[in-house]
Amino acid sequence: MRHRKLRAAGFNVLGLAVFALAVFPVFWMVSTAFKPDDAIFSTTPKPITLHPTLSHFGDVLGNPVAEVSFWTYFRNSLVLALVTVVASGLLALLAATAVARFRFRFRTTFLVLLLIVQMAPLEALVIPLFLDLRRLDLLNSLSGLALVYIGFSVPFAVLMLRGFVAAIPKELEEAAALDGAGPVRVFFSVLLPLVAPGLVATSIFSFITAWNEFLFAFTFLDDQDKATLPIMMQYFFGHSGNAWGSIMAASTLLTLPVIVFFLAIQRRMVSGLTAGAVKG
Amino acid sequence: MLDTASAVGKAPDRGDPGPARSRRLRPGPYLLILPALAVIAVLMLWPIGQIGVMSLQKIGNRQLRGEPAEHVGLEYFRTIFADPFFWQTLRHTVLFAAVAVTLTMTVGTLIGLLLNRLGRRMANLVAGGVLVAWATPPVTAAIIFSWLFGTTGGLVNWLLDRLPDALVGGGWPDHNWFATPLSTYTVLTVCVVWQACPFVAVSVLAGLKSVPSELYEAARVDGSGPWRSFWTITVPLLKPIFMVLIVMSVIWDFKVFTQLFVMSGLANRDAFNLSLYAYSEAFGSLNPKLGMGSAIAVVLTLILLVVTAVYVRVMVRQGETA
Numbered sequence: 355m356r357h358r359k360l361r362a363a364g365f366n367v368l369g370l371a372v373f374a375l376a377v378f379p380v381f382w383m384v385s386t387a388f389k390p391d392d393a394i395f396s397t398t399p400k401p402i403t404l405h406p407t408l409s410h411f412g413d414v415l416g417n418p419v420a421e422v423s424f425w426t427y428f429r430n431s432l433v434l435a436l437v438t439v440v441a442s443g444l445l446a447l448l449a450a451t452a453v454a455r456f457r458f459r460f461r462t463t464f465l466v467l468l469l470i471v472q473m474a475p476l477e478a479l480v481i482p483l484f485l486d487l488r489r490l491d492l493l494n495s496l497s498g499l500a501l502v503y504i505g506f507s508v509p510f511a512v513l514m515l516r517g518f519v520a521a522i523p524k525e526l527e528e529a530a531a532l533d534g535a536g537p538v539r540v541f542f543s544v545l546l547p548l549v550a551p552g553l554v555a556t557s558i559f560s561f562i563t564a565w566n567e568f569l570f571a572f573t574f575l576d577d578q579d580k581a582t583l584p585i586m587m588q589y590f591f592g593h594s595g596n597a598w599g600s601i602m603a604a605s606t607l608l609t610l611p612v613i614v615f616f617l618a619i620q621r622r623m624v625s626g627l628t629a630g631a632v633k634g
Numbered sequence: 635m636l637d638t639a640s641a642v643g644k645a646p647d648r649g650d651p652g653p654a655r656s657r658r659l660r661p662g663p664y665l666l667i668l669p670a671l672a673v674i675a676v677l678m679l680w681p682i683g684q685i686g687v688m689s690l691q692k693i694g695n696r697q698l699r700g701e702p703a704e705h706v707g708l709e710y711f712r713t714i715f716a717d718p719f720f721w722q723t724l725r726h727t728v729l730f731a732a733v734a735v736t737l738t739m740t741v742g743t744l745i746g747l748l749l750n751r752l753g754r755r756m757a758n759l760v761a762g763g764v765l766v767a768w769a770t771p772p773v774t775a776a777i778i779f780s781w782l783f784g785t786t787g788g789l790v791n792w793l794l795d796r797l798p799d800a801l802v803g804g805g806w807p808d809h810n811w812f813a814t815p816l817s818t819y820t821v822l823t824v825c826v827v828w829q830a831c832p833f834v835a836v837s838v839l840a841g842l843k844s845v846p847s848e849l850y851e852a853a854r855v856d857g858s859g860p861w862r863s864f865w866t867i868t869v870p871l872l873k874p875i876f877m878v879l880i881v882m883s884v885i886w887d888f889k890v891f892t893q894l895f896v897m898s899g900l901a902n903r904d905a906f907n908l909s910l911y912a913y914s915e916a917f918g919s920l921n922p923k924l925g926m927g928s929a930i931a932v933v934l935t936l937i938l939l940v941v942t943a944v945y946v947r948v949m950v951r952q953g954e955t956a
Contacts, residue, residue: 362753
C-alpha cells in the first residue's frame with residue numbers, strides 16, 4: 355500500500371516537472387515582456403521581476419512598428435483569419451455533408467485526395483503560387499493571400515467536419531423531410547444547428563492556420579501596411595540590437611489568442627488529425 | 635476520445651441511401667463537393683504540376699517582366715545533383731528529420747504514458763501545460779528559443795555558465811548558438827521537439843485509453859513487468875497510431891521552414907535545409923531564379939510524396955479494417 359502511494363507521488367512529481375518544462379518557454383516570454391530593460395539584460399536573470407512594467411506593451415501598442423501601427427498588422431491578421439474561417443467553413447461543411455451523408459463514386463478518391471493535399475509541402479507550392487497570383491494581379495493584396503489560406507485550410511476542415519456530420523442521427527433529417535421540408539430547408543434548420551459545435555472547432559482551426567501563417571504572407575505582401583502580425587515580428591530584428599522586451603511583448607500579444615483558442619478545441623484537433631488510426 | 639469513424643472507410647450505415655434511391659446517379663453529393671474540390675484543384679493540385687514544369691524553365695527577372703520562359707530541360711537537376719551544397723542541404727534535412735522525429739516520438743510517448751498513469755486532475759493539468767507548447771505559433775516559438783539561447787541575457791548560456799566547467803566547458807556567456815550549423819540545428823531541434831511532442835503525447839494517450847486494462851492485469855498476473863508489458867501489449871496494439879504519428883512527424887520535420895528562417899535566416903547559407911535552399915534560390919536575391927528554386931522544390935516534393943504514399947496506405951488500410 356505504502357509502496358503504491360510512493361509511486362503515485364513519484365508520478366505526480368514527474369508530471370509537475372513535465373508541466374514546468376512545457377510551459378517554461380511561454381512563461382519566459384511573458385515574464386520578459388513585463389521586465390524592465392535592466393532586468394532583461396542582467397547578467398543574473400531572474401524568473402520574475404519585482405518591478406513589473408507595462409512599458410514594453412505600451413511601446414508595441416502605442417508606437418509604430420517599422421512605420422506602421424500594431425493595430426494595422428492586427429487588423430490585417432484578423433481580416434485574413436476571419437475571411438479564411440467563413441469561406442473554408444462553408445466549403446468544408448458542404449463537402450463534409452456529401453462525404454458523411456452520401457455514398458457516391460469517387461467518394462474514396464476524394465477522401466484520399468484530401469489526405470494527400472493536406473500533407474503537400476506548402477514550402478514548395480509558394481513558388482508557383484507566387485507566379486499565379488502575380489499573373490492575376492493578386493500579389494501584394496490581402497484577398498490574394500486569403501484565397502491561398504482558404505485552399506490550405508479546406509482539406510483538413512473537411513476531414514475534421516465529416517465526423518461531426520456523421521454523428522448527427524440521420525432520422526432527424528428524415529423526420530424533417532417527411533414533414534415536408536426540402537433539402538435546403540433540412541440543411542439550414544436541422545443539420546446546421548446540430549453541427550454548429552463542430553463548425554466552431556473547425557473554424558478555430560482555420561483561424562489559427564491563417565493567424566500563424568508566415569511564409570506566404572512574407573513572400574506575397576510587399577507593403578508594410580498590408581503585413582500581418584507574424585511579419586511584424588520580423589521588423590523588430592536587425593535594428594540596433596534586439597529590443598527583447600518589446601519583442602516578447604509583441605510575441606505575447608500574437609500568441610495568447612492562439613493558446614486560448616487552441617485549448618478550446620484540442621480534443622477535436624487530435625481526432626481530426628489521426629482519424630482512422632484507432633479502431634473504435 | 636479518438637474518432638472511431640475511419641478516414642476513408644465506408645460511410646456510416648445511417649447514411650446509406652438504400653437500394654431504391656441509389657439506382658440513378660444523383661448530382662447532389664457531386665455539387666456539394668464541387669466548390670471544395672475546385673479550390674483544392676486550383677490552389678494545390680495545379681501548382682504541384684506547375685513546379686514540375688517550372689523546374690525545366692528559366693524564370694528570372696526578364697521572364698517576370700513578360701518575356702516567355704526559356705526551356706532548359708533537365709539542366710537545373712544536373713546542376714544541383716553535381717553541387718556539393720545541394721547534398722549538404724539534403725543531409726541537413728534528412729539528419730534533422732531523423733533526430734527530431736526520434737526525439738519527438740520518444741518524449742511524446744513517454745509523456746503519453748505518464749499522462750495515462752496520473753490521476754484525473756493532475757493529468758488535466760499536465761495535458762494543459764503541454765498543449766500550451768503545441769499551441770504556440772511557430773514564429774513566436776522560434777523567437778522565444780532564439781532569446782533563450784541568445785548571447786546577451788540568454789538564459790541557457792547563463793545556466794551553462796553556472797555548471798562546473800569540467801562538465802560543460804567554459805566560455806558560455808558569449809557563446810553564439812547560431813554560429814555553426816550543428817548548434818543552430820541543436821536549438822532548432824529543441825524548439826521543434828518542444829512543439830511537436832504534445833501532439834504525440836495526446837494521441838498516444840487517446841490510444842492507451844482504448845486498450846482494455848484487463849490485458850495489463852493479465853500480463854501482471856503472468857509476472858511481466860511494465861517494460862515488458864509496454865513492448866508486448868502497448869506497442870503492437872498502438873502500432874497503427876504510431877505509424878501515422880511517425881509518418882506525419884517525418885513530413886512536418888522534413889519541410890520545416892518558419893522556425894529555421896526566423897532563427898538563422900536567408901543570409902546563413904551554411905545552415906540551409908532543402909526548403910530554405912529552394913526558397914532562397916527562388917526569392918532570396920535581387921536576381922530570382924524561380925526555375926532553379928522549383929527544381930529543388932521538386933526534389934523535396936518527390937521525397938514527401940513517397941512518405942505521403944505510406945501515410946495514405948496506412949490510413950486506407952485502417953479505414954478498411956475498422
